[in-house]
Amino acid sequence: MENREEKIHPPFPLSPEGRGRGEGELQMVKYRTYVFVWMGLVTLTILTYTVAVGIHPGGWAILVALAIAGTKSSLVLNYFMHLKSERLLIFKVIIPLVMAVFLVFILLTFSDVVFRGVVE
């Protein structure tokens, strides 16, 4: 019955330093936490809908909508995708890194779009 033994023990050593914490780590997450996050997400969805359809914030509309979308995605990233509980540095910098790359693309594109024809 060696196989059974193998199944009960983690397939790698668990040490307090966090090395090989691996697959046991996420058991900490409570169902309740997920439900609260979901409630927050639904509330923000209703909020963004109400602001856009009911309040008409004019020129600020796009910024308000994007701020709410950003908040929602950070909730999903941190809680549903567990970035908040990741301890390795790479998982901490991975999203800011891709946002930075994206920002560079936006700035380069818009510096072309906005000033094309102006500087000639």
Next chain:
Amino acid sequence: MDEAKAPVFEGAIDYTGAKLGMWLFILSELLLFGGMFILYTVYRYKSPADFHHASKELDVVLGTLNTIILLTSSLSVAVSITALQRGGRRLSAVLLMITMALGLLFLVNKGFEWTTKIGHGIYPNSPILLARPKGEILFFGLYYVMTGLHGLHVLVGVCVLCVMLILVAKDRINPMHFVPFENAGLYWHLVDIIWIFLYPLFYLIT
């Protein structure tokens, strides 16, 4: 000893490596959609009024409903993974099925939306659409491409979750080994995040 029941693990498996690989894939997906978001931003900047008019024709209520459906499916898959980690295989399987059903419901709604639009003669290169201002043509072009590509991702996600359901049922994914399931969950949340941005940009232009 049953050969088929032999332990899956020969020592350590690279849990972090598997997850990092998934994250790299997710980042490439974000940049793929990011490119289209830039395109959207440029065209919207160039013809704000046309985007505004075209956006008004989309069904905001259906879009909001679909947002809530996808958010709920994200909740169910997250709880499903935790349930499996705690040894609740049945609960995990039920939640997985709910997630897949919600994903399909999203696609059905999207299908209705597209069918209505196409019924009104608004689809890429249609004579009715081509007779409209340039900005509106661009808006609907982007609408079909971006929601279409997103819908494709939802479909792929449902298929991946279906594979996970089979693996859970076969006990190939269990509290000792669930990296594939977790990665499938990450993919599903990615699809959710993309929709979180598509929703205000297409449905809520005021």
